[in-house]
Amino acid sequence: MSQQYPVVGIDVAKSFCFYAILTPSGEQFMKSFKAFNDKDGLDFVLRQIKKVEHAFNRKPAIVLESTGHYSQRIVHFFCNRGFKVFLINPLISHSIKSSLIRKVKTDKVDAEELARLFFLRPLQEFAKQEDYCFSLKTLSRAAVLLSEQRVTMINQLTAAVEQVMPAYTRVFSNVASDTSLKLLIKYSSPHALQQAPKDEIVSLIRIFHIVV
Structure with missing residues (x-):
């Protein structure tokens, strides 16, 4: 399946994310970019992803690390728009990335390496939950x-x-x-x-x- 999909790697932070987009063959599709996690920023991300959809006639896969409630917001944003989302345990992604030779450490590089994990090993797709179930689970954890x-x-x-x-x-x-x-x-x-x-x-x- 990894050879059929373009992929978007997302390095998640509190207020913004870095995005790296690769072709189905693992080549960089466009320059990595930063977008804020607000409506304008996410609308911009969707416009960039539309370019990928038009180029390959399919939605890209979305790959990101689990970073608590910051990543949960991004996961549900893309799930609700019909994307295949792959949420990775940081312990797994770190063990794989540490085996690679890294000359630099930047958010852009992390986003691209997350995208490349899609081609390196089978990943389990995130099972979308109904919004009310997700909200109930979040509130229950907080309680x-x-x-x-x-x-x-x-x-x-x-x-x-x-x-x-x-x-x-x-x-x-x-x-x-x-x-x-x-x-x-x-x-x-x-x-x-x-x-x-x-x-x-x-x-x-x-x-x-x-x-x-």
Whole structure:
């Protein structure tokens, strides 16, 4: 299949990408170029790729490394427009590229080498997902990550409070509860908490619960 398709290699960055386009025989089709990852930049990329389609009467294959959410945006942009996309594990691409003699290291060179991987070994085509599935998966990953970060922060807060106010956790077993956090914000030291009038503390707790 690699001998039948032109190929576009993409070196992905946060705000822009470098693109290298090769013919089905592995020759450079046009000079590598840079385009920003906004509407104008991607429209420009599509116009350049149209030249490839007209020249070879078929859409080129798209090859890029997996770089987290930066590459995911580019993958779905091309998948939604009917391109065959090949998303490569960086460990695989790096091991192959490191075996090649590289006199220079630039984004343009990386884009071209990614394109050449299409001719060097069989690649697995990216399986396009429905947009809602992709969004759900992205949000689920974010929720899990935030949950893990929250647990870590609560553990760190509890450890700090136990050092500064050892008796505090006898009253508030959950240091991160809303009431506990409200008190810690207002009385951030044992002395401040001990010197605060009891009525003031009770009033603060009562007001907070009413607001909640």
